[in-house]
Amino acid sequence: MSASSITPIRWCDDGHLELLDQRALPDRHQTLVVTSAAEAATAIREMVVRGAPAIGITAAYGVVLAALEEGNDSWQARLASAMTALAESRPTAVNLFWALKHMREIIAAHQHTEAAPVAALLEAARAIHRQDLEDNLTMGELGADLIARSAPCAVMTHCNTGALATGGHGTALGVIRSAWGRGLITRVHANETRPWLQGARLTAWELEQEGIPVTLAVDSAASLLMAQGRIGWLVVGADRVAANGDVANKIGTLALAVQARHFGVKVMVVAPSSTFDLGLASGVEIPIESRDARELTHQGERAVAPSGVDIYNPVFDVTPASLIDAIVCEQGVIERPDRSAISHLFTARG
Template sequence: MIDAISFNEGTLRYLDQRYLPLREEHISTKDHREAIEAIKTLAVRGAPLIGVAAAYTVILGINSYRGDKEGFPCFFGNLIADVEASRPTAVNLFFATKKLKAVYDRNFNSDSLEVLFAKMLFEARQIHDDEIANCDAMAQHGVRQIREDLAEILKTRKLNVLTHCNTGTLATGGSGTALGVIKLAWQEGLIEKVITAESRPLLQGLRLTAWELEQEKIPFFSISDSSSAFLMQRGMIDFGIVGADRIAANGDTANKIGTCAHALSAWHHNIPFYIAAPVSTIDITLSDGTQIPIEERSADELRTIFGTQVATSTTPVINYAFDVTPGKFLRGIITDKKAVVGDYLNGLGQLFAE
């Protein structure tokens, strides 16, 4: 297993994903401000892993507290606000901070700070353990659905699958969401090749997914984001599966920019296109995708490529990090609880409301 993130003896250790695949650099820190910066700068990325990192970042913050109990509520409130401001689209981050706030609310009045901090650390570790278990469950549900939906093709040959961005261990800490499904499908002999889209502008598909597939010795090739429609037209893609940063109650899904184009093309070519994400990614407070906050990142991420300027500094840029794929273009959503396919558009929120 790739060591994407760990927390031991008050130290957060993570693999800095900005330098992959050319350099593997693990960073260790006890400073919550450094951890927040790692989330902001995509040194740590991927919705589930952001949630895990956010939980451990809160622990780093409370470990640094040197005041008395009376002053802790103000400190804790500011700490949570700083962590939540780091990445606004990934709902897993808010899922993690919500769970830690619940521990605080239940125990602050009755416990000493030492006992409270121990309970919060236990919760943070549980969030991490749950993500690992969620990946395993998603993989099982996803492979079962693929076998069902693509049974006719599987009678004669293995499948070629398209994926986008990075959704493996580097994004989750476990086997992955979409990539976890792909890994298990390959292990069970269902996959011929993985097609990974480069995922502009930071190339997570080309850099990170390709690196993970090489580690796992899974056959693949990479393409430009704009190539997928042509490959579908030529019969080179049998299905697509990607992750998600937030899913609205009607199935509309925010994911790495470029996802909607893949999904729309798959729908046009009658190719199944799936989302794989833990239930924690479903935000039932949002009725549809128009309510999902979409992060807009620095123009220099597009004007430069790893420090090399490829456009003038005055070139106007719109650099959205995510797009929203309407649920009607999806074959289904695979979660750690079940695979939801077909006519779920009016029932996804109610299905997972509990």
């Protein structure tokens, strides 16, 4: 199975970044030109680009853009300021901080040079981008091997974890792509994923682009589908995985995992090793981002809630490891994830 033809992130040789504006999909294919680190941070914060791996890739290119900028201050100070702004753009997706840490290592290795190490930073960003695609293809096959145990079956997914959210192919949706290519799945049930409707606007669109059968359902229909025996696996991504296997993912994932356990549906989390935060003991320590109340109170310019009502709009929730059957990363498969199993995989693979 090759990578998807969808290209959400593209570095241009004349020194700018192009992002497929995911806010406009599926009705418009609109590209945003990004020419500075500040614009990259804004694009991440305002959901032009989203999905933990894609956020990390965009942030890495944002550092390159900062290195290309000119100013009266030193290039080291300019890059430090840019990375602070990028780090503040989305607090939950750990891939963002992983990518910035990698770029800091490149900067440290060149700290005594007169000019910013543009070429080295660009190669590092491109390497992060390339590696994410390679990792996704590996995870796709590993996850498909798990689905093969109960194939053929239908699967359910939540939010968007495809080429749009990554360097290509996808994490959870990459597994689904690979499994479909091997004839292991019959249909994908995509939840709409309120309030940004990533499942409706993005996942359903990606699957239709590739001719993979997809049924879009209101979020609250998930338990009914599971109760009817229509789902073999729930396959989701992650924005952060704690050392004990607790997983932060798009709001609604916890409820889906609880329902899946009740109805005997297997739960698979698919995330590259850059999404693991082994410095956090459990999911209790994962910071949960909240977003603007207007996302719930309005549909476009139309108010759909009374003015002044209190709003609770978390972007993520945390699913305990006890509700997860397997976590798939490019280094291997962790079945019945817990602290010991995660530590063993990462220690064994170095």
